[in-house]
Amino acid sequence: MANDTSEAENARHAAKKAKIKAARDKIMATKEGEKGLIIVHTGKGKGKSSSGFGMILRCIAHEMPCAVVQFIKGAWDTGERRLLTQNFGELCQFYAMGEGFTWETQDKERDIAAARAGWEKAKELIRNPEIKLVLLDEINIALRYDYLDLDEVLEFLAEEKPPLSHVVLTGRNAKPDLIEMADLVTDMTMVKHPFAGGVKAQPGVEF
Incomplete structure (x- = not known):
């Protein structure tokens, strides 16, 4: 039975x-159909850059040329930077253009100059149709503080990004107009974070 x-x-x-x-x-x-996507990872939760770097590793696995421009964390010796530059430099170009968080530099003009230099490099990479995905890590922070002109960024993405190239923009507080333009948006929600309990950023978890 x-x-x-x-x-x-x-x-x-x-x-x-x-x-x-x-x-x-x-x-x-x-x-x-296939199309190059504009992808935004934002929100207060952890995982925005981590997700972007996961996509970079997927590109490398598929032998697709890709690139990273870091707008804030350039001063950090991060695990992803070591891994990509030491092992996959032929497939992934990596440019650490930032000089640290704004409260560390305490120099607005210097921060603006670094952001502008990062954006110029980003435009060069995005224009190249051979590069299939460009990760603009923490660019949303530069846009939030008006270190970059949002309208200029949106216009460039709309008019100059090759049709089959993907661009990933990470960082908290993504601008509403960028979210509206994007094809894929993920808002990382923070439920719990060890920093609130006194635990500092740790290798392998945060960087």
Whole structure:
């Protein structure tokens, strides 16, 4: 009797999953197009840059040329910077243009100059159709403090980004107009963070 019940349950389960698969296949059949995406990772939660670097590693695995421009963390000796420059320099260009967080530099003109230099390098990389993904790490912070002109960034992305190239923009407080323009937006929500409990940033977790 238990065997019969188990067989009946398995049959119902299989029929249910078959219906779900048929529905998913129907949806996927309509998704044939490809386009270069503008991707925004923002929010107060951890994981914005980490997610961006995960996409960089995917590109490397597919042997797709890619690039990173860091707008804030350039002064840090990060694990991702070591890994990419020491092992994958032929596929991933890496430019650490930032000089640290604004409360560390305490020099607005210097911060603006660093952000502008980073943006000029970013434009050069994005214009190159051979580079399939460009990660603009923490650019949202530069935009938040008006170190870069938002309209200029939006216009460039709209008019000069190659059709099949992806651009990822990370950092808290993404501007509403950037969010509206983007194809893919993820808002990282902070539920709990060890920093609030007195734990400092640690290698392998934060950098």
